[in-house]
Amino acid sequence: MLNGNTIELGVCYYPEHWDTSFWKEDMLRMKSYGIGVIRVAEFAWNLFEPEEGRFDDSFWDRFLNVAKDCGIQVxxxxxxxxxxxxLTEKYPxxxxxxxxxxxVYHGMRKHHNMTSPVYLDFVKKIVEHIAAHYSAHPAIIGWQIDNEVNCETNSYHAPSDHEAFRKYLKExxxxxxxxxxxxxxxFWNQTYTDWEQVHLSRYTLANSNNPHMMLEEKRFISEAAINYIGIQADIIRKYRRSEQFITTNGLFGVLDNHKLVKEKLDFITYDSYPNFAFAMEGSKLSPRSLRDRETSFNLAKTRSVSNRFGIMExxxxxxxxxxxxxxxxxxxxQLRLWTFQSIAHGADFVSYFRWRTCTFGTEMYWHGLLNYDNFPNRRTEELLRVSEDIQKIQRIAGTKHTTKFAILCDYDNEWDGMEDKWHGPLNRESTDGWFKALQRAHIPFEFVNINDEGTSQxxxxxxxxxxxxxTIMTPARAEILRAYAENGGTLFFGCRSGYKDIDGQCPMMPMPGLLAPLTGCTVEDFTFIGPADEKEYxxxxxxxIPAPTFNDILRPDFESCEVLATYDGNYYNGKPxxxxNTVGKGTVYACGSVFAEETAAALLELLPKAELCPxxxxxxxxxxxxxxxxxxxxxxxxxxxxxNYTAQPQTVTVQKPTKxxxxxxxxxxxxxxEPYGVLVLDKPQ
Structure with missing residues (x-):
């Protein structure tokens, strides 16, 4: 699986939820629908270790043998x-x-922390036992570590977390x-005179903590999560067969997924739920919402982390x-559409959540392919069509998503922006604006992560x-961007760029700081668009075109810097x-505002669309x-x-005969x- 040779379908299965009499029938039915892979055991600790130190493998031994006999991979x-x-009662x-x-008491999931020496010791023991006992089983083709790390929370404040944070900062x-x-x-007399005075964020008046410490806290949480996953991955590597892979499912916040995959995993998998677009109780979709199509944003994020990836749910x-x-x-x-959405963005493995809807528990309304009655239904009929379709596109397995446009991102600005209301919301608004403009212009794109060591592509x-x-910029990153522009690349920057250093402090230099030699201009003045202001253009x-939310008033400093647009309104009417700016063989655009979709669409018109639209x-x-x-x-x-994500037929024009x-x-x-339809076209040579 995920070897570049085939596209495969799977499903999440919970044998612990069903009488053993269901197992064989379920897996044979899966096979009849074209499903050959199942994921199991992510919430089943008690079935391995029913009490402290006593392991029992009878349940999973029996189940895995049934899977092997049915030809199902696990x-x-x-x-x-x-x-x-x-565990949690004896070791709180x-x-x-x-x-x-x-x-956070027992009763849901993810109720543990990731730094407790006691918990990590139990983790090592259970993973060591499982890996040693099950790796040789022929049904097992790969390993998923934990489940959705940082999903329910990415905030940790147990005593062991504070202690681990101090150790991290000391190092x-x-x-x-x-x-x-x-x-x-x-500032505000926060100076530390003893390491024991240092803590992760705690309750304060106005619930406002030191912004630089909050940024460092998120870096620490990411490192703790990578260590937690890495402990398990290292144990599994001691026992796994060479063909077995190691992955986990994400993506969730406050986790450097690029570093995680590079150092600990073979690839990442994503949990794709396009219907989240419709899931917010009481909310209304905006007129320009892309609805379930917006899941393509997350699939692009996943692809940036791991060019080889699958869908675990x-x-x-x-x-x-x-x-x-x-x-x-x-x-x-839509089931067929969403499956092809994942494949279109690069996934060669798609595993549905779940086989049959659980009849009890918190997720008894999280319906799978089968309902409580266990009868075939329209979703399973649609699955048959999907399975037949997959066999027709096997030649696409291992191919790569292709594009000539990139949206750059980094974890430092993402994490700093989670607390900083002066730039975090701006980045989310602008990234959404570019995503929608690119989608509607039929220009595929990649997210490219940047740090001091380089870029993900x-x-x-x-x-x-x-x-x-x-907002946060370093000399190393500025040099990467300069080299790109000098070699012929085109770059766009928005407002609030380059005014912080790696600690989130603001150096005493004209904005955009280290980026000024690239933009050829500096910021003369700046302001949020206030509630009493007219809508800015x-x-x-x-x-x-819109110039929303925040405005930098620009001042060209280089002869090579040309003013293309001026503000329309407010006290800086007519200002740049x-x-x-020309930089070597390339071009750098500085935009003093946030990028609304309409703004991004207008800027795309400055580029050679024939080169960007394939x-x-x-x-x-x-x-x-x-x-x-x-x-x-x-x-x-x-x-x-x-x-086609709409309920209406859509007409396309094919200008060259195409298979x-x-x-x-x-x-x-x-x-x-057709409504919710899919076409896969072999591009004429």
Whole structure:
């Protein structure tokens, strides 16, 4: 699986929820629907260790043998996401605590912390036992570590967390003098004179903690999570067969997933629930919402972490807990659409959540392929169609998503922006604006992560890139960006760029700081758009486009810097809002505002669309259709996925005779896609 040779379907299965008489029948039915892989055991600690120190393998030995006899392959999980009651009651120090220091008690999941020496010792013992006993079983093809790390919370405040944080800071800063300087503790008399005075965030008046310490706290939580996963991965590697992979499922916050995969895993998997777009009780979708299509944003994030990836949980039914997340049933066609959405973005493995809806517990409304009655239904009928379709596109296995546009991102700004209201919301607004503009313009893109060591993909692969609001900037990252521009790349920056250092402090230099030599301009003045202000715009040529939320008033400092647009309104009417600077062979644009979708769309018009849109001269598509392209790097063959997320038919125009892989028709001229329909086109040579 995920070896580049096949595209495969799987399902999440919970044999502990069903009488043993169901097992064989269930797995044979799975096979009849084209499912060959199951994931098991992520919440089953008690079935391995029913009481402290006593292990019992009879349940899983029996189950795995049934799976082998049925020809089902198994992804086996470590059960560390749900420590058992016998553990948490006897050793309460393993429990997480909230910011007030109150323990998070047993009764849900993810109630543990990741730094307790006692808990880590139990983790090592259970994983050692499982890996030693089960690795040799022929049904097991891979391992999932834990489940959705940092899912229910990414905030940890147990006593062991505070202690581990002190140790982390001692190792990083060496002395209290260095720590105090980096954390700016002379402000409000926060200076530390003893390491025991140092803590993770705690309750304060206005619930406002030191911003530099909050950034460091998130770096620490990420390191703690990577260590926690790494402990388990290292044990499994001692025992696993060479063909078995190690993964975990995400992505969740306050975790450097790029570092995690690079150092601890073979690849990442993602849990894809497009119906979350409809799941917020009482909320209304905006008129320009992309709805379930917005899951493509998360799939692009996953691909940036791990070019080889799979879907461990793919939505297959209506979903929700008894307490939250009211999701409607997938419309006829959406299960197939969402499966192809994942494949279109690079997944070669799609595993549905779940086989049969549980009849009890918190997730008894999180419906799977089968309902409580266990009868075939329209979703299982649709699954049969999906299975047949998958066999028709096996040639696409191992191909890579292709694009010439990048959205740059980094963990330092993401984590700092979680607390900093002066730039965090801006980045989320702008990234969403660019995503929607690119989607509707049929320009595929990649997220590219940047840090001082480099980028997750070579920037030279991309014609253009946007780094919306890189508030934190370092000399190493500025140099990476300079080299990209000098070699012919095109860069866009938004407001609030470059004014913080790696500790989140603001150096005494003109904004955008280290980026000024790239932009060719500095910031003369700046302001949020206040509630009493008119909606702000900029004039670009003959167009009036939004300049929302925050405005940097720019001042060209280099002769090479050209003013392209000026503000329309407010006290800085007529002042520069958008500039263009030549850097070597490339171009750098500075935009003084946040990027609304309309703003990003106007800026895309400054670029060569024929180079960015891979179907120019081949296909004409309405904006309701998503386009992605996967390319075989060995023979250069490309395959275009067209996805219709609407309940209405959509018409596409095929300008060159083209083979469609699912129907095996040759398309030429206009073609009407069915509601929630999918086309997979073999690009003409």
């Amino acid at each position: 992804i086996f999980c470590t059960p560390t996401a749900t420590p058992p009651a016998w 120090e393993v429990l997480n605590c909230d910011i007030y220091g109150h323990p 990083k800063y060496g002395t209290l003098e260095n720590l105090n300087r980096a954390m700016g503790t002379t 793919q939505q297959s039914g209506p979903g929700g807990w008894n307490t939250r997340l009211l999701q409607p049933a997938p419309k006829p066609g 070579p920037l030279g692969n991309f014609t253009a890139a946007v780094y919306p609001h890189p 900029m004039t670009l040529g003959e167009k009036k 809002a958008l500039t263009k 179907v120019t001269g081949w296909l004409e598509l309405p904006e309701e259709i998503e386009l992605t392209v996967r390319t075989n790097e060995k023979n250069g063959r490309s395959y275009a996925f067209l996805l 469609e892989l699912l129907t095996r028709e040759t398309l030429d001229g206009t073609y009407t896609m």
